[in-house]
Amino acid sequence: MSDPLFDDDDNAGWIFTFADLMSLLLVFFILLYSLSRMTETTLVAALSSIQIALNSNGALVRQDPLKYSGGGTETIKPVEPQMATNKELTYAEEPVDEVVREEVNTIANDVASRFNAASMDSQVSVFEDGEKITIRIDGASLFESGEAEILYTALPIYQTLLAIFNKYPDYDINIKGHTDNIPINTTRFPSNWELSAIRATTTLRYFLENDIPAERMTATGYADSIPLVRNDTPANRAQNRRVEFVLQRDKDKPIPFTQNNP
Missing domain, CATH: 3.30.1330.60 (OmpA-like domain)
Structure with missing residues (x-):
């Protein structure tokens, strides 16, 4: 006996939505896992890369390409240095x-x-x-x-x-x-x-x-x-x-x- 859910192509579209949802959940859990093991160095590199990617001026192309994939360092503002008294x-x-x-x-x-x-x-x-x-x-x-x-x-x-x-x-x-x-x-x-x-x-x-x-x-x-x-x-x-x-x-x-x- 045939399944009526699959008899009509128009009724099978939910499968693609479900597959997309599962993919997003998988990526989300992978991201959570990577963040749980992230060191300060890799966190700074990741945040810097995101900042550069979202920068309206574009990426910092003057950086060394070998270092660029590890994350830029110019966008993140350093902690304000302590003043001498x-x-x-x-x-x-x-x-x-x-x-x-x-x-x-x-x-x-x-x-x-x-x-x-x-x-x-x-x-x-x-x-x-x-x-x-x-x-x-x-x-x-x-x-x-x-x-x-x-x-x-x-x-x-x-x-x-x-x-x-x-x-x-x-x-x-x-x-x-x-x-x-x-x-x-x-x-x-x-x-x-x-x-x-x-x-x-x-x-x-x-x-x-x-x-x-x-x-x-x-x-x-x-x-x-x-x-x-x-x-x-x-x-x-x-x-x-x-x-x-x-x-x-x-x-x-x-x-x-x-x-x-x-």
């Missing part, structure tokens, strides 16, 4: 020996007076932070925008720094490059990370070529990850573009005897 710049978290504090204060005053005497106080700032001294220099005074070659006009600043480093050989030097949040994408500098890192290493090489021992120095690029102020105005972005020299005594070297020593 005056407290962090002027106070140490741990107790500091009074002899060390006095020595750091003396050196910081000497460093500041050298730049003031050379009329560079508008370009250079000096801070104490417990056992460390930070010399902060305006980035525009050292490099052209988007470049990493030291400006000829910056040589007096570098020569003053060189004299300071030679006067205090027991202090290690950490060179830190910082940029604003304006993206850069050139053949040499694909991002601000490369730009800040190469500026820091270019600066390190200058002092290395002028006989500062390599073991005293480190160079690090931070891009726009540690802004001093929010990157919301041209003046603030200019303030965030900087190079910092952090001087800290080598702990393996004893502190010279002073009258304040017990």
Whole structure:
């Protein structure tokens, strides 16, 4: 006996709808399973790919095709970086020996007076932070925008720094490059990370070529990850573009005897 449901072709259309529903359910459960096993890296890649696909401007075709399938990274906005505070710049978290504090204060005053005497106080700032001294220099005074070659006009600043480093050989030097949040994408500098890192290493090489021992120095690029102020105005972005020299005594070297020593 024949089934009346299949005798009429018009009455069999529900099969296709049912098949579509089952396919969608299958895809849905596969998606749930994949999400349950997704790591942070793959989740970020997936979200970035979706954002790029839905972008009205189209996909980011300038990305490396080998990386594109793994998800773009430019669309997802990073967590807003934590701002540096005056407290962090002027106070140490741990107790500091009074002899060390006095020595750091003396050196910081000497460093500041050298730049003031050379009329560079508008370009250079000096801070104490417990056992460390930070010399902060305006980035525009050292490099052209988007470049990493030291400006000829910056040589007096570098020569003053060189004299300071030679006067205090027991202090290690950490060179830190910082940029604003304006993206850069050139053949040499694909991002601000490369730009800040190469500026820091270019600066390190200058002092290395002028006989500062390599073991005293480190160079690090931070891009726009540690802004001093929010990157919301041209003046603030200019303030965030900087190079910092952090001087800290080598702990393996004893502190010279002073009258304040017990």
